[in-house]
Amino acid sequence: MSQYKPENPATEEEEPDTLLMQLRRKEGSWLDWAQACQTLLQRQKMTPQVIFEATGFEPIHQNQIVVGSQVYEGMAKAGASPAVLEYFGRKGSDILYELRILSPKDRVQVAELILNRNLNADDAHEIARAVKNYAQLRERPEGFGDHPGDAVAYQAWKTAQQTSDLQERTRAIGRAFQYVHSDGARQQIERLLSTVAASSSGGSQRKILPKLSVFRLEEDLPRLLPVVGSLPLSTAAWEQQITPEPEGPYHLIHSQGQQTWVALPAWSVIQSARDPVAIPIENRLLGTLLNQQIPPEEAQDPVLLVVDRAVRQWQSEGFFLIDRAGSLEVEWREDSGSVSLFGRVLMAVRPPRILDEVVAQDPWQLDE
Structure with missing residues (x-):
């Protein structure tokens, strides 16, 4: 359970009716609503459906704000700036919910990127996936740093390399330039852009490997x-x-x-x-x-x-x-x-x- 305490924390001494009224009237910030939901769910043992019928907060929204508040608390402990905490303390539970798959350090960096670029929850979803996949790479790609912008740029750069459709490659390279942070990563994207330009002008085209379907035989072979x-x-x-x-x-037989x-x-x-x-x-x-x-x-x-x-x-x-x-x-x-x-x-x-x-x-x- 989150240890974050908003300005008017919901305590276990408060009556369930008071907390339900707070949610029904949407009093306070979304962090206050999250704390009230946690108390009703965990201490008062209410079900999400009962809370929904009493307040109008749908179960999916209850889960979103509770998880978002836990992400917010983790960012506060990880050293998020006052500007980030102030911004997401007012709104953005849907954005913080998308960051739940990241480590506390990555959550802070991604939240700062989202704040600086004024991005929405859909953008947060894509960035979080890119950062998580980037963190699982065995070796850091040449030229790319540890900034979340480089993680998104790398994903787009890789997509551009793997497609032969000129429009799709162009869109992927544009997305890479939109998020790239380090100079080394920018140079890698510029090289790829030069290749695309040469291809579109009739120059030597980059070889794109064909797709190969791979199947595994079942145990019951004919x-x-x-x-x-x-x-x-x-x-x-x-x-x-x-x-x-x-x-x-493969049960080979020599005739x-x-x-x-x-x-x-x-x-x-x-x-x-x-x-x-x-x-x-x-x-x-x-x-x-x-x-x-x-x-x-x-x-x-x-x-x-x-x-x-x-x-x-x-x-x-x-x-x-x-x-x-x-x-x-x-x-x-x-x-x-x-x-x-x-x-x-x-x-x-x-x-x-x-x-x-x-x-x-x-x-x-x-x-x-």
Whole structure:
């Protein structure tokens, strides 16, 4: 809580009705109102809404003047001049509220700049942001000092360097000249102005780096599966297939010969498979496996079976690849018996359904 005491401080002995009347009639300065709000909020435990209903001071205004009074108090302790304290003691709570993000020393310097230039709360907001960002720089830019005017000038100077639009660069340089304080910073801005002048007169233009979008991959990357041929497939060809080994954070795979690959989404069943491969099959075979009738419009659709070659132990709830006279077939059985297993079928993948291929080529039609 602020320790600042205005001329007529609100004390905890004062009745809440007296303080509410003071706020309702707006008696005294805004610092007196702030002290009254603090007392009602912190000592009398009133809510901002109750104070608003009794006085007309909106909660957002209550917060503004209370925070502003704390900034004012901090500036007084940090050695602000009598002129600054006298000016902001009469008005400017909205301006001091914008300075809350700064250190006490920076608040004093920025308040002096605002007073000298007769700036408003919007200007204070921009200056405070510039000063805060400037203070976080690891190294002070060449030629720029520690005055808040140089902080604003640096931000504008940097903006002018990073834009290729001539009007925007000109406006940024004008803002830099408006606030610059030190001679070294002024020289840096004058050099940049010379570059802009040369560009506008047809001279050699300064190179502006293009923007580059940077994205971070999510954890669930698509998985790249080798396509090992279509059924019927010989058992010997199946056994000769090499297991791919993804490398690094991007799951790079070095292709062997004329190997065909297919990328499938990061479904959990695929991500948990140890050695998944894809096998194209006819849709009628899928219907036979599931004992289902395939709709005529889907009869010609290609289907991919995803098989985990690492699973060769029989499980009654799964389909498996088995060897039949040197050729692989998909089968479900209640027990493994004496057959050799060459992988469990994890899923069947159908192609995406496109209702109208012509319309799909014109995204704007779909948007409508």
